[in-house]
Amino acid sequence: MKHLIVNADDLGADPCRNKGILEGIKAGVITSVSVLPNGPASQEAMEWLQRHGRGSVSVGLHLNLSEGRPLSSGLVRLVGSEGCFLGKKASLRLLSQKEDHSLRKEVAQELEAQMEWALSWGVPMTHINGHQHVHVFPAVVDSLISIAKKVGIAWVRLPLEEKPIVEMLLEPEVEAEALAFSRAAREASGKIRSFGLRSPGLFCGLYWKGVLSPRLLDEMLKRLPHGLTELMVHPGRVETGVRKAPFSGFSGQQRERELEALLNPEFRVMLKKYEVILTGFPSGVEPTRSCGS
Template sequence: MNEPRVRLIVTGDDFGYCPLRDQGLVEAFLAGALTGVSLLVNGASADTAAQLARRHGIPAGLHANLSEGRPVSPSLGSRASLIGPGGFFLGKMGFRKALAEGRVMLPEVREELRAQLSRFQDLLGQEPTHVDGHQHVHVLPGVRQVFAGVLREHGVRYTRVPVEAGLRRCDWLEPQLRTFALAVEEDAQAAKEEFKELGLRWPDAFIGLSTMGKDMSVSRIEAAIERAVESVLSREEILQGGRAVTVELMTHPGYPSVSPTSGCGEGPDAFSQSWERLHELQTLLDPALHNSYRQRSIKLCALEDL
C-alpha cells in the first residue's frame, strides 16, 4: 500500500464484561478487524480478559467506569456519593443526574480512577495504552479535570474525545440515542481544552456514535470516515493528498452476553444480551469493509503506533 490517507484505530470497548464478548473481541483482533481494546477492570471476566490480551499481544487501554457495577476502590462504602442501593454505581443516567445536582464528590472520583488504574497494572503488568470512559463519563464536567489529572500522574498520554463530524445529520439514530449522543459530543467538545492543557492526546477525529449496534454497516463506516477526514483537512488539502488523518472508530463487537457470568456485578444489560453485538462483529469482519479500506488507502493501526 502507498502512504495511507487514513490511519484508523479500531477500539473494541467493554473487554472483560463477559467471556462471550471477550471471545468475539479476540477473534476480531486476530482477524485484523480490531487494533486494540478497552478493559473494564470491574467486569465479570476482567481476569481472563487480561490473560487473553497478554497471550495474544492485544494493545489494551482502561475503560474507566464510574457508572456500572461495583467500584474497585475498597474504601468506597455504601455512603459514598458514587454508590447507590446494593453497593453499585448509580447507572449511566443516575450518575449524570447526581453530578448535575452537585451530589458527586470529586475526591471519590479521583480515588476510584486511581484504584482502577492500579487494578489494570496488576492485571496487565503495565500502564494502559490509553484511558477512555465507559458510557463516556470521562468527558463530563468536573470529572474531566480529575480524569486528566489522574492520567497525567500515571504518564498515560492518550484518551478518547467523542466528537463525531456530521452527527446531527445521522437521522437513522433513534431519538433517545440521538439525544444522548449529542449530549456526549457537547461535553467532549468542552473537554478538549482541559485535556490539552494537561498534556493528553487523541486521534485527529472520532467516529462510532453513529454506528453502534444495529446502526453499523459497511456504508455507514465508510461515510463516517469520509466525514471525519473532511472535518480535519481543507478541501484543498484533500485534493492535494494532504497528510494522513488519524481516526478512532469506537466499536462494541462480540457474542451476546448471558447471565450470570457477565456484567460488572449486576448482570448483563439489554444491549449486551442483544443480537446487536454480533451484528457489529460480523460487520467488522466483512470482507467488503476490508476491501474498502484497501481501496480508500485506509490503514489500520494501534494508538501506540502513532
C-alpha cells in the first residue's frame, strides 16, 4: 500500500497562512500540520484545532530557533540585541556548531518551553520537525531527542531528499538549501533512529518550495513507493496588508500556488489513479506529561 502524509508547515505564522491551511484541511487534502509555537497567529491555530482538529488532521510541533521571539527568557547566544532569534542564515550557522555547551543549554531551554506551550493546549501531538529544519542541526539534535522521548512523541522528520528527476527550473538558493538540509539530516539520522524515533520511509518537498503544481504532484505520485511518504507543503492565502516581520519571507503568491495545486480536482484523480491513500501521522500522544518531568 502507498500512504501519503501531506503535512503543512508554518500553521500559526499569520492569519493568511492559517486560512489557507485550514482550507486544505477542510477539503481533505492536508492531513497533517506543524504549528509554530511563537507565531503571531499560533493561538488562533490551536484554538481551531481544539474545536475541530481531532480526527481530521495530525498535529505536530514546528520547533523554531531562527525567527521571531523565543518563549523562554534569559537567552544570550540564540538572540540578537532586540531579543529576537537571529534570522535564518545566522541561526543555521550558529546551530551548525557541534561542541558548544552554553549554546546547547540555551537550545534545550527553549525547546522545552516550546513543547510545554504545545502540550498546554490539550491537543494530541504526533510528530516534531523544525522551522527551516533546525531540528537536525548539530546543536539541536540531542535536545530534540530528549523532549521527544520525554513526552512520548515517536515521529521526527528527516528532511533527506534526492534531487527530483523531473525537469524543473530550480532557483540556485533553493537547490543549495535542499542539499544543506539533506546533508544535516543524513548526519543526524543515525542518532535519531538509534533512540527509537521514527520517520516516514520517504520525504519530499525541499525542492518544490513555492513551485508545487499538478504536474509535479503527478510526477511524484507515479514514482511513489509502497510504504509511508511525507510531502512537506507550505500553503496559504495572499496577505492583503503590509507584511510584518517575522515570518515575512516566502509568503503570498508562492503559498497560494501550493494551496491551489492541492485543491485542484486533478490531485484527487491522481491519488486514485496511482492508488495512493492520504493519511496523517499515526497515534498522537495525549498531552498529560510535562517535558520537564
